[in-house]
Amino acid sequence: MAEKGYNLRRISFSEIREIGEENSDKGGVVPYVRNGVGMLYANDAALTSILKPGTPYIIEECRMALVRQGSASVTLNMAEVKVEAGSLVFIGKGCVVQPRSASPDFEIYGMMVANERMDAAMRGSGLLPLESNAISVVSKASREQCDFCYRLMGLIWDTIHMEPCPEDTLDSLIRALTLLYLKSKPPQGNEDSTGAGSHGRRQMLDQFIKLVSSNCHEQHGLSFYADKMCITPRYLGTVVKQVSGIGAKEWLDRALCTRAKVMLRHGGKPVADIADALNFPNASFFCKFFKRLTGQTPMEYRREG
Numbered sequence: 001m002a003e004k005g006y007n008l009r010r011i012s013f014s015e016i017r018e019i020g021e022e023n024s025d026k027g028g029v030v031p032y033v034r035n036g037v038g039m040l041y042a043n044d045a046a047l048t049s050i051l052k053p054g055t056p057y058i059i060e061e062c063r064m065a066l067v068r069q070g071s072a073s074v075t076l077n078m079a080e081v082k083v084e085a086g087s088l089v090f091i092g093k094g095c096v097v098q099p100r101s102a103s104p105d106f107e108i109y110g111m112m113v114a115n116e117r118m119d120a121a122m123r124g125s126g127l128l129p130l131e132s133n134a135i136s137v138v139s140k141a142s143r144e145q146c147d148f149c150y151r152l153m154g155l156i157w158d159t160i161h162m163e164p165c166p167e168d169t170l171d172s173l174i175r176a177l178t179l180l181y182l183k184s185k186p187p188q189g190n191e192d193s194t195g196a197g198s199h200g201r202r203q204m205l206d207q208f209i210k211l212v213s214s215n216c217h218e219q220h221g222l223s224f225y226a227d228k229m230c231i232t233p234r235y236l237g238t239v240v241k242q243v244s245g246i247g248a249k250e251w252l253d254r255a256l257c258t259r260a261k262v263m264l265r266h267g268g269k270p271v272a273d274i275a276d277a278l279n280f281p282n283a284s285f286f287c288k289f290f291k292r293l294t295g296q297t298p299m300e301y302r303r304e305g
Contacts, residue, residue, distance in 0.1 A: 043107050047099075070103040076098075212251060217278050222236060
């Protein structure tokens with residue numbers, strides 16, 4: 001969802017196709033987009049042409065990836081994450097991703113699924129609306145899981161090349177692959193989910209992150225998120241700090257600052273309009289907020305890019 005009419009920085013299906021055409025003679029990118037599915041193989045050099053290191057991206061369609069070799073560092077929903085060979089990565093709509101660095105031998109097979117396609121594939125699974133929940137999973141898979149994932153992606157590749165494309169078969173394969181990713185996250189213990197055990201606290205943090213991803217552009221106070229979770233702001237702050245090591249207000253400020261960075265670098269709107277879109281009282285208040293978090297004024301940050 002685009003907030004108040006501005007265009008978030010994203011990689012769309014058409015952009016994937018264009019990037020593939022531009023790099024077809026260089027190797028490293030093999031994209032194919034059809035029937036609401038985009039698939040590509042990319043190495044480090046190719047990924048750098050698609051995702052600029054240090055730039056935050058708002059994910060608008062689900063992404064699934066299998067890391068074949070090498071490693072990379074990314075910031076995912078404000079948390080630092082390292083992926084390496086054998087990692088399964090699922091990134092749902094609403095997540096914020098900021099690439100950091102990758103090893104020279106980094107290789108990845110990736111797939112993006114349009115929201116309508118994912119909705120059809122997951123109907124009846126109990127996981128809807130999957131594409132709007134800012135779900136992310138990064139897990140180290142077994143060789144068997146990786147091989148199975150690779151084969152499923154190959155079947156999806158073959159299916160979208162068929163004439164005509166069998167829609168029901170495609171949906172079934174996407175559903176199978178999605179469930180493989182979502183169920184690959186290792187268990188975090190046997191504690192209850194009421195908030196008393198560590199697993200329950202982790203669930204609370206996940207819920208908080210999802211709410212922040214969807215609402216930070218309009219809601220800047222912790223009381224809104226605490227009310228949504230039916231807990232007090234103080235308890236929310238305590239749990240978020242215990243689980244993540246970062247205070248709840250800092251989480252919220254980081255997410256809001258990331259949205260601001262996206263708009264400053266990729267929207268072209270005046271600072272006053274950005275301040276309004278992000279629900280600040282005025283441009284001066286927004287500038288003070290941005291400088292406190294980044295050490296730069298909004299215009300300094302924009303010129304640097």
